[in-house]
Amino acid sequence: MKIVKNSKELERVVGQLKVQNRSIGFVPTMGALHQGHLSLMEYADKENDIVVVSIFVNPTQFNDKSDYAKYPRILESDIEKLNKVKCDIVFTPEESDMYPEEDKRQFDFGNLDKVMEGKHRPGHFRGVALIVSKLFEMVKPDRAYFGEKDFQQVAIIKHITKQLKFDVEIVSCPIIREEDGLAMSSRNMLLTKAQRENVSLISETLFEAKKIAKNSSVSETKDWVIRTINDNPFLKVEYFDIVDTETLETIKEWSQNVDKVGCIAVHVGNIRLIDNVRFYS
Numbered sequence: 001m002k003i004v005k006n007s008k009e010l011e012r013v014v015g016q017l018k019v020q021n022r023s024i025g026f027v028p029t030m031g032a033l034h035q036g037h038l039s040l041m042e043y044a045d046k047e048n049d050i051v052v053v054s055i056f057v058n059p060t061q062f063n064d065k066s067d068y069a070k071y072p073r074i075l076e077s078d079i080e081k082l083n084k085v086k087c088d089i090v091f092t093p094e095e096s097d098m099y100p101e102e103d104k105r106q107f108d109f110g111n112l113d114k115v116m117e118g119k120h121r122p123g124h125f126r127g128v129a130l131i132v133s134k135l136f137e138m139v140k141p142d143r144a145y146f147g148e149k150d151f152q153q154v155a156i157i158k159h160i161t162k163q164l165k166f167d168v169e170i171v172s173c174p175i176i177r178e179e180d181g182l183a184m185s186s187r188n189m190l191l192t193k194a195q196r197e198n199v200s201l202i203s204e205t206l207f208e209a210k211k212i213a214k215n216s217s218v219s220e221t222k223d224w225v226i227r228t229i230n231d232n233p234f235l236k237v238e239y240f241d242i243v244d245t246e247t248l249e250t251i252k253e254w255s256q257n258v259d260k261v262g263c264i265a266v267h268v269g270n271i272r273l274i275d276n277v278r279f280y281s
């Protein structure tokens with residue numbers, strides 16, 4: 001595995017791969033790698049000649065400074081993990097390389113950033129769009145792989161890929177869960193033992209909600225989810241909504257003929273976790 005620490009070197013390496021006509025599968029990450037990330041690399045390996053992973057904790061997507069400060073940074077152990085899977089190139093740039101000067105670009109996400117994460121984390125998706133578009137320009141991938149835990153992020157990235165005419169196929173990959181159902185996330189390692197014992201209630205409740213939905217309205221189901229999770233003293237729901245998977249608009253009736261996903265954000269002390277499940281009723 002080649003470790004590439006700056007964009008100049010990356011440009012040279014990617015240039016050679018393009019001359020050789022090798023396809024590139026790209027997995028952008030912020031590090032603190034877990035099995036969810038590694039599964040993205042496995043998908044990338046199946047469909048491409050070369051797997052490129054980036055590790056960069058992107059400051060512009062953190063609307064909360066303390067969240068940015070405490071985000072886990074464990075590059076050495078990440079590199080160890082990458083050495084054991086199919087990763088050909090890991091790109092670990094410095095902030096000055098990704099943002100040599102302030103990037104003032106604005107993006108038009110339509111309705112997609114007006115709800116859920118976009119509503120509760122102002123500026124977050126602009127930061128994601130900034131870094132993902134810069135990385136796409138540098139890595140020039142044929143395909144890029146994103147986890148569906150960040151459901152709204154995938155929708156936004158698909159949107160800007162089309163809008164900015166990047167010639168990249170966006171591949172969204174299933175959520176990987178711990179044995180007790182907790183969606184894997186780099187933030188899970190920040191949980192105390194007691195918090196960790198309680199957070200499995202989030203996915204348990206979402207899975208149970210799929211059953212409750214069979215005999216309840218959309219709003220009754222939503223209320224039940226919020227009440228059940230808030231009854232646990234460790235957990236505080238920030239939002240739970242059931243939305244159209246394409247437009248992210250709120251679903252009012254189960255009879256609406258669109259694919260539906262229930263997305264949730266929960267505060268656990270000063271850590272914030274997200275998850276989602278599909279509803280088929």
Ligand code: PAF
Nearest residue numbers: 028029030058128131150
């Ligand atoms: O999902 C993430 O880890 C980040 O939002 C991403 C896509 C790597 C951009 O910084």
